[in-house]
Amino acid sequence: MERRVADSMDLRYGKASSGEKILDCVQIEPDLYWIGYHHAKDERSRFSGGLYPIEIPTDMVSRAWLKFEEAIRWAGLPIGCGTRCVDIGSSPGGASQALLTRGAQVLGVDPAEMDPRILKYPGFTHIRGRIGQVKRSLFRKVRYAIADMNVAPNFTLDVLSELVSRRDNDIRGLLFTLKMFQLELTDAIPESIRRLETLGFDEIKVKQLQFNRQEITVLAKSRPM
Numbered sequence: 001m002e003r004r005v006a007d008s009m010d011l012r013y014g015k016a017s018s019g020e021k022i023l024d025c026v027q028i029e030p031d032l033y034w035i036g037y038h039h040a041k042d043e044r045s046r047f048s049g050g051l052y053p054i055e056i057p058t059d060m061v062s063r064a065w066l067k068f069e070e071a072i073r074w075a076g077l078p079i080g081c082g083t084r085c086v087d088i089g090s091s092p093g094g095a096s097q098a099l100l101t102r103g104a105q106v107l108g109v110d111p112a113e114m115d116p117r118i119l120k121y122p123g124f125t126h127i128r129g130r131i132g133q134v135k136r137s138l139f140r141k142v143r144y145a146i147a148d149m150n151v152a153p154n155f156t157l158d159v160l161s162e163l164v165s166r167r168d169n170d171i172r173g174l175l176f177t178l179k180m181f182q183l184e185l186t187d188a189i190p191e192s193i194r195r196l197e198t199l200g201f202d203e204i205k206v207k208q209l210q211f212n213r214q215e216i217t218v219l220a221k222s223r224p225m
Contacts, residue, residue, distance in 0.1 A: 015047055063211075064095040077221065084107075173222070181214070
């Protein structure tokens with residue numbers, strides 16, 4: 001598959017080895033720079049600027065592919081061949097594409113149409129409707145849920161909370177975005193984390209990733225079964 005490197009990436013400096021010391025230089029103002037260093041530890045810290053060198057496939061369905069390709073790598077979710085996932089708010093299919101190219105089995109829930117290229121994947125099933133209208137029995141074998149809905153953060157959390165709180169499912173992880181339509185919404189992030197903790201998740205991470213805009217990405221995983 002022909003690919004191109006995302007415009008924000010510069011691969012000239014390669015990838016540092018674990019434990020190596022890396023010089024950090026940040027321009028604050030035209031004549032003001034902050035200089036420091038860090039030791040390469042996790043995957044992200046080993047790249048220049050902490051930016052993954054993600055190559056864009058020529059058949060990328062939407063920008064959501066970029067967000068979730070990066071998010072899956074950052075989260076370290078074990079999504080591979082046969083992993084059952086649900087993509088809430090899936091149209092046109094960019095996030096689902098990031099899962100499908102890893103061999104996952106994906107249920108895409110959205111009242112809007114999917115891109116024809118996504119419908120061609122044998123592992124994709126489109127449930128055309130709103131999440132509140134879908135029978136929860138369809139999610140019994142789902143292991144991971146992702147969501148990228150252009151709605152208020154509380155609505156996204158309500159949908160995911162209702163989904164994972166049912167006893168007849170085995171969802172082990174969530175990966176989703178929360179839209180920060182106003183800056184004041186960031187004040188509610190600690191409460192969002194507490195909501196996820198009450199659902200039994202023992203690893204929760206929140207970060208604004210390089211391909212996020214006015215939004216954050218949230219990971220919640222490792223629910224005891």
